Amino acid sequence: AQSVTQLGSHVSVSEGALVLLRCNYSSSVPPYLFWYVQYPNQGLQLLLKYTSAATLVKGINGFEAEFKKSETSFHLTKPSAHMSDAAEYFCAVSDPGTYKYIFGTGTRLKVLA
């Protein structure tokens, strides 16, 4: 079964610093991978998605993620953190075989002034 693992349930960065949120996937077939963001008291919304077209994927709000098959990783990065980036971030994988859409446990990003 496909799954994703997010390393670090909480990450703190200073405003202006690099954001790096880690996600590793487990899949026996080429996966479809996603990053979602959840702001307080809101539902999740899509940041970006990987669908095998390109290994470096750009998303909204300056975020990007790189698919690395050799490392089974899909880490999320942003060059310069902004206070408004404080939220919870979820990595997800979809399984075309089972129709499931599975989320990681989430990483809460805190941005320090």
Next chain:
Amino acid sequence: DSGVTQTPKHLITATGQRVTLRCSPRSGDLSVYWYQQSLDQGLQFLIQYYNGEERAKGNILERFSAQQFPDLHSELNLSSLELGDSALYFCASSPRLAGNTGELFFGEGSRLTVL
């Protein structure tokens, strides 16, 4: 606004009771997914429907059931409630089946508190 509507937004009930959570997907979306979000378990996939038919089942308890109606809205029924069922329940929709390359559109959730 994602276009997915969930009701009620908040619900407080007692152990042993039964509740129904409702979800109206985005106009035209055929797939509906239900997730449970709690502090200790993260976002757990419960069940997925496509055009009225169950297509995938996750960690859904036997005390829980769901269905998708002909008008495509969905209901999640939670019975014999326990304290541990207190959580935020999300509904999400998409135009097609899961496992596709698309995104899910989430509602704002229904927060259930069991006392």
